[in-house]
Amino acid sequence: MAHLLGAEALHLEYPTRVIFDGVTVGINEGDRIGIVGRNGDGKSTLLSLLSGRIPPDSGRVTVRGGVRIGMLDQGDTTDPDLTVGRAIVGDRDEHEWAGDAKVRDVIRGLAGDLDWNARVGDLSGGQQRRVSLAHLLTDDHDVVFLDEPTNHLDVEGIAWLAEHLNRRWPRGAGGLVVVTHDRWFLDAVCTGMWEVHDRIIEPFEGGYAAYVLQRVERDRQASVVEQKRQNLMRKELAWLRRGAPARTSKPKFRIEVANQLIEDVPPVRNPVELQRMATARLGKDVVDLIDAGVAYSPEQQVLRDITWRIAPGERTGILGVNGAGKSTLLKLVSGELEPTSGRVKRGKTVKVATLSQRLTELDEHANERVREVIARLRTSYDAGGTEMTPAQMLERLGFTSAQLQTPVGDLSGGQRRRLQFLIVLLGEPNLLILDEPTNDLDTDMLAAMEDLLDSWPGTLIVVSHDRFLIERVTDQQYAVWHGGLRHLPGGIDEYLDLRARERDARGRAGMAGTADATSPLGAGGASPGDVRTSSRDGSASPAPTGSAATPALTGAERRALEKESSSIQRRLDRLAAAIAEVDDELAEGDQTDFEGLTALGDKRRELADEIEVLELRWLELAERLEA
Incomplete structure (x- = not known):
């Protein structure tokens, strides 16, 4: 492979510490490299060195003649x-x-x-x-450096970016280096990983899943001091191999090694035990949303006709585009907002806590030391049957003994985020809401947070653009969908598929060709003179032309269609719940009762067929209402 750029014997130090010492790396044509490491170990600094933004104290970076380099900084630098x-x-x-x-x-x-x-x-x-x-x-670059490119992108935007980068260059051409905490993105895009730690860069073959496997093997041979870190990564590896084995298809080493490493590792969660503990803490009633809706004005109906009975121990991920109403839904659940229609019923023993996107809750403790803040909360915490002190909890979240004496105001963003998470857990809520919890955290700390949540006996609701986190800590997903709440038995893949089908439906209705003065590509995002729609497989096809304009709806017609659409949505929710019940019966039933299992299988197929018919009708109504 042709060489693009290289770094030789890089040394960089600040007055208080050495960042890199004798680092030598290279980027060749076709490389797709992800960079991971703890916060503050130098990931962003490495990008700046390789891109020529900052010079090293010694050593050199050489770039092949004619190679064009582009970089996305972590902070926005565009002229306002x-x-x-x-x-x-x-x-x-x-x-x-x-x-x-x-x-x-x-x-x-x-x-x-x-x-x-x-x-x-x-x-x-x-x-x-x-x-x-x-x-x-939009520019042509031979090498692209991306520093946290998924920040502020939703699940759909991240999926688009991964697809774009995978087809941006021909196979074996171009170079990509990306720093991100989004582990799904790393697996989707990268073929190699660099771990930045202890002033060096350690290379690994494959994406994030392959990196975890190789790092476990490295840690297995390490000293006793590394044992805690090793066990954590082994647990994550167990989930990767059991829950998503296809992710380890990239590395070129024997998969049997991975299976041997995890053969004695239990599943990441014991759902039966967690359900029992959650029921004991919560009782049978958590929060029930019954035909709940929120309207900020007659013209601004955000949520409508939502029925959602949240069960003890339920772990749910919430998806939806920006502005769909996810935050409004969370406020209904937490009690910050009352519905304008329908009602919300809460159990008497429910104690809600929210880990918000803001860190302002720590401002009042800015001048206090970390140890003083946590000492006022609790002296012990039960983590999966093991009693731990707050200091031990902080250690699991990456705090050193010296950092316990640090004033809260002097902590980094990632450290403040971890402290905020611990304070929430020490309050012992039994309904925990996480709103974009991955902000400011590196991959190691995300794994530590997931490890704590695995043994947390309560009901969990997560809103996040981090696909890996959603799939890792939740057992089911819902989408805030056109004002309603839609169950997603197929998870995030089903959500992305629904979004693609909706865009296709709009394209078939001719919306892609509607000119929009505010966008250069029109309402459908297509360039003038080249109106195209995306098919479900991602290919482009010409938009239909020559069709007659859809007649405008009268007020009565629109209300009738909206009523039918809402009815279909409620029916779809009930059918999804019915399929979930059948799946439970299939899993828990007598596996030797072949007649009973066959009947249940037939019932499930009938329900799935009815869902497909209703979804097609719902799409037709959506086209008509949005025309």
């Missing part, structure tokens, strides 16, 4: 006075960039919903991040 269009495509003429399929794809994927003439400084932080990423990806 530029318009969105100028920030993304610069001074290029419209015919130049609009005729480039790659540029159109990037704009469609990242900026299709943005006002092309809006000022960048007036956008939200997430929108500004997407503009910066779009600007980078």
Whole structure:
């Protein structure tokens, strides 16, 4: 493989510590490298060294002649006075960039919903991040460095970015180096990993799952001091091999080694025991949403007709596009918001705690030491039957003894996030809501958080764009879908498929060809003169042309269609619950009763067929209502 750039004997130190000492690495054509490591070990610094942003104290970085390098910084550096269009495509003429399929794809994927003439400084932080990423990806680069590219992207946006990067260069061409805590993204994109630790860079073959396997083997041979860390990674490996074995298909070593390493490791969670403990703490009633809805005005109906009975020990992930109503749903559950229709019933023993995206809860403790803050809460904590002190809990979350004496105001963002999580757990809630809990955490700390949650005996609700976390700590997923709550038996893959089908339905209705003055690609995200829709397999097909315009609905017709759509949604929820019951009967029934099992299988197929018919009708109604 042709060499793109290399670093030889890099040394970099700050007044208080050495970051790298004698580091030598190289990037070749076709490399797709993910960088992991603890917060503060130098991941972002490494990108800056390799991209030429900062010089090393000694050593050198060499770049092959003609190689073009692009980098996305962790902080947004786009001029706030530029318009969105100028920030993304610069001074290029419209015919130049609009005729480039790659540029159109990037704009469609990242900026299709943005006002092309809006000022960048007036956008939200997430929108500004997407503009910066779009600007980078619309240019031609041989090597791309990405520092936390998934920040502010939702699950669908992350899936799009992974797909784009996988087909951006021909096979065996281009180079990608990415720093991210999103472990699903690392597995989806990377073919090699670099772990930054102890002033060195250690390479691993394959994506994140392969890295975990190789690191377990390395830790297995390490000293007793590394034993706790080893057990944690073994547990994560056990989940990776049992829950998603396809993820370990990239590494070129014997899978039997992995199976031998985990043959004595129990499942990450004991659902029966956790359910028993949760019921003992909560009783039978947690929170019931009964035909609940929230409207901020007659024209702004956010949620409608939601019926959701949350059971003791239930672990649920919530998905949905930005603005769908996820935060509103969480506030209904926690009691911060009362419904404008329907009702919410809460169990008498329910104690709710929310790990929010904000860290302002720690501001009042800024001048106190970490040890003083936790000492006031509890003297012990029961973690899966093992009694632990708060200091031991902090150790599991990566705090050293010296850091216990550090004032809260001097902690890094990741450390403050971990302390916030511990404070929430020490309050011993029995209903825990996590709202984007992965912010500021590295992969090791995410694994430690997941380990604590595995033994946490309560009801858990998680909203996150981190697909790995959702699949790892929850047992079922729902989507906030057009104001309702939709069960996703197929998990995140089913959600992404539904979103793709919805876009197809809109395209068939002719929406992709509707001009939108605020976007260069129209309402459907397509370039003028090249209106296309995406099929379910991701390929492009010409949008239908020549069809007559859909007649406008009268008020009565619209209400009738909305009523039918809501009815179908409720029916779909009931059918999903019925399928879940059948699945439980299949799992718990007498496996020698072949007639009974056959009858249950037939019942499940009938329910699935009815769901498919109703989904098609729902899509037809959606097309009609949105035309």
